[in-house]
Amino acid sequence: xxxxxxxxxxxxxxxxxxxxxxxxxxxxxxxxxxxxxxxxxxxxxxxxxxxxxxxxxxxxxxxxxxxxxxxxxxxxxxxxx
Amino acid sequence: xxxxxxxxxxxxxxxxxxxxxxxxxxxxxxxxxxxxxxxxxxxxxxxxxxxxxxxxxxxxxxxxxxxxxxxxxxxxxxxxxxxxxxxxxxxxxxxxxxxxxxxxxxxxxxxxxxxxxxxxxxxxxxxxxxxxxxxxxxxxxxxxxxxxxxxxxxxxxxxxxxxxxxxx
Numbered sequence: 001x002x003x004x005x006x007x008x009x010x011x012x013x014x015x016x017x018x019x020x021x022x023x024x025x026x027x028x029x030x031x032x033x034x035x036x037x038x039x040x041x042x043x044x045x046x047x048x049x050x051x052x053x054x055x056x057x058x059x060x061x062x063x064x065x066x067x068x069x070x071x072x073x074x075x076x077x078x079x080x081x
Numbered sequence: 082x083x084x085x086x087x088x089x090x091x092x093x094x095x096x097x098x099x100x101x102x103x104x105x106x107x108x109x110x111x112x113x114x115x116x117x118x119x120x121x122x123x124x125x126x127x128x129x130x131x132x133x134x135x136x137x138x139x140x141x142x143x144x145x146x147x148x149x150x151x152x153x154x155x156x157x158x159x160x161x162x163x164x165x166x167x168x169x170x171x172x173x174x175x176x177x178x179x180x181x182x183x184x185x186x187x188x189x190x191x192x193x194x195x196x197x198x199x200x201x202x203x204x205x206x207x208x209x210x211x212x213x214x215x216x217x218x219x220x221x222x223x224x225x226x227x228x229x230x231x232x233x234x235x236x237x238x239x240x241x242x243x244x245x246x247x248x249x
Contacts (some may be wrong), residue, residue, distance in 0.1 A: 009123035020214050021184050021218070021219050022215070022218050022219075022234055023211075023215065024210070024211040024212070024213075024214035024215055024218075024232075024233070025214075025233065025236060025237075026218075030226065030237070031226065031229055031230045031233055032230075034226050034227050034229075034231075035231075035233070035234055037227075037247060038227065038230060038231050038234060039114070040231075040234055040238075042114040043112055043113070043114055043231065043235055043238070044238070046112040046113070046114060047112045047160075047235070047238065047239075049112075050199075051110050051198045051199060051200050051207075052199050052200050054087070054109055054110050054112065054200070055109070055110060055199075055200030055201045056087065056182045056200075057109075057118075058109045058116065059086060059087060059201065061116050062083045062084070062086070062116065062118065065083055065116070065118075066083045
């Protein structure tokens with residue numbers, strides 16, 4: 001019988017089986033349909049940046065959203081009242 | 082609430098928490114154009130790391146994101162040991178702490194599929210692109226489909242690039 005004290009809890013309930021998962025490049029017709037609508041020019045621009053620059057770009061984008069989201073919400077409220 | 086990624090990672094690194102960044106932030110760092118608002122990490126479940134994680138977040142008001150306001154919640158080593166995956170709000174934004182992730186297993190399972198990178202003013206471990214796609218596919222969420230398609234496109238471009246003969 002498997003009984004464990006709280007100090008002996010197994011890290012996982014069942015062993016992790018990586019071989020049962022689809023690989024990253026396994027083809028999927030649904031994904032192919034989605035790919036048609038993706039603007040890969042943006043991606044290609046990002047791929048020319050360093051990891052650090054991509055991180056900075058995300059920080060800038062989230063700061064922009066954080067700054068303007070409340071203003072847009074305020075505008076919406078004014079328009080609906 | 083939008084996460085302050087620089088602050089969140091700095092707090093974890095200052096306390097020497099062992100973790101691997103996955104999710105949308107990992108996608109961005111691999112070149113994705115999708116913008117994410119929270120930080121997802123897989124953390125090590127060793128006793129020492131749980132102690133560090135408890136100490137790291139304690140001053141930043143961690144609370145369960147989907148719990149009703151007012152529910153008693155104490156962030157300490159015992160809580161982390163008794164739980165596994167935590168979706169938290171903190172003073173620096175939303176933070177998902179995963180002891181185990183579908184398709185990736187635990188921190189030690191994922192470690193070999195991660196590498197150290199620089200970003201947000203610190204150095205930290207980031208899941209590799211192949212594994213990130215596997216995680217997203219294993220999660221099976223419809224909202225991830227465009228992201229997975231884009232990440233596969235990035236993988237294809239990277240492979241094409243590495244197949245090219247070196248320029249003279």
